[in-house]
Amino acid sequence: MADIFTVASREFSDIVRSKRFIILIIIFGLVMIIPMATIYVQVIHTAPNLPGVPMPGGFLGMMAFMLSSTLSTFAPVMGLALGCDAISGDREKGTLKIILAQPVYRDTVINGKFLAATSAVSLAVLITSLASIGASTIMLE
Amino acid sequence: MTPTAEEALRMTLFLLFSILFTMTYYSIATFLSTILKKTSHSVILSVTMWAIFTFVVPIIASLIAITIAPLTFLPGQQGLEESMRRYTAIVETISSITPNYHFNKIGQYLLSLYAATPAQEETSITSSLMYAGPNILVLVIVTTLLFVVSYITFTRQEVK
Numbered sequence: 001m002a003d004i005f006t007v008a009s010r011e012f013s014d015i016v017r018s019k020r021f022i023i024l025i026i027i028f029g030l031v032m033i034i035p036m037a038t039i040y041v042q043v044i045h046t047a048p049n050l051p052g053v054p055m056p057g058g059f060l061g062m063m064a065f066m067l068s069s070t071l072s073t074f075a076p077v078m079g080l081a082l083g084c085d086a087i088s089g090d091r092e093k094g095t096l097k098i099i100l101a102q103p104v105y106r107d108t109v110i111n112g113k114f115l116a117a118t119s120a121v122s123l124a125v126l127i128t129s130l131a132s133i134g135a136s137t138i139m140l141e
Numbered sequence: 142m143t144p145t146a147e148e149a150l151r152m153t154l155f156l157l158f159s160i161l162f163t164m165t166y167y168s169i170a171t172f173l174s175t176i177l178k179k180t181s182h183s184v185i186l187s188v189t190m191w192a193i194f195t196f197v198v199p200i201i202a203s204l205i206a207i208t209i210a211p212l213t214f215l216p217g218q219q220g221l222e223e224s225m226r227r228y229t230a231i232v233e234t235i236s237s238i239t240p241n242y243h244f245n246k247i248g249q250y251l252l253s254l255y256a257a258t259p260a261q262e263e264t265s266i267t268s269s270l271m272y273a274g275p276n277i278l279v280l281v282i283v284t285t286l287l288f289v290v291s292y293i294t295f296t297r298q299e300v301k
Binding site: 067068071072073075076077078079080082083084085086087088089091092106107109110111113114117118121122124125126129133 | 152155156159160162163164165166167168169170171173174175177178179180182183184187188191194195240241244245248249252288291292295296
């Protein structure tokens with residue numbers, strides 16, 4: 001069990017320190033904030049003047065508008081970017097042989113990778129979503 | 142604008158399901174990365190799958206639906222509501238092969254996108270979760286299944 005956490009923490013620090021992860025965070029931060037700004041301009045400035053147009057209710061309505069559509073289109077890319085070289089990347093670099101030469105079981109390696117990816121994905125989703133929620137809360141003040 | 146406690150809770154739950162949804166795609170990519178020899182192949186295939194699920198399936202779904210259940214906008218037509226319902230049903234049935242559809246459903250139930258319409262009464266968080274239950278289950282099952290398959294493939298693979 002302790003082995004899993006060793007593998008996972010090595011994997012997690014590899015992911016989080018990689019250029020790819022930082023670029024992903026920056027791009028998704030922008031992708032999440034920019035639609036919010038667009039909606040702010042469109043909804044806040046035009047919709048109240050249109051009679052009979054039901055406005056989405058309150059905080060959640062605004063967020064639901066933006067978050068669910070942006071996340072359902074772009075969150076998969078985050079998962080794909082982290083997962084597409086999970087095993088084959090290590091195989092190509094030759095690090096898989098080195099890892100498996102250590103006294104660890106194979107299932108520990110793949111479980112550790114999954115655990116590390118879960119943490120990294122959670123971190124990425126939370127950072128980008130909180131950034132956009134924060135930005136929109138400020139805009140709506 | 143300050144969210145109420147319930148709104149904050151709904152938001153937190155929604156973010157948790159966003160993580161689940163992202164992990165579904167992570168396991169698709171990991172699965173491809175396990176069965177394919179080269180990273181470049183798994184990148185191409187997984188991006189293709191993302192594009193198909195996100196952009197192609199919804200378009201095909203509405204094309205098929207419009208062919209099977211054409212919408213009629215003639216004035217005084219009685220069956221408009223009925224044909225709308227059939228159209229939506231067909232679109233949803235076809236889209237339900239994608240994880241994106243299930244995530245969107247969870248978002249709709251949890252964030253109550255239609256809360257603004259007066260016809261819909263207030264639903265509690267537990268009943269929102271109950272409505273979204275089948276969709277949550279689909280995402281959990283797909284993620285677990287793909288992980289188990291890549292687990293089995295990886296533990297039996299020959300490493301050269």
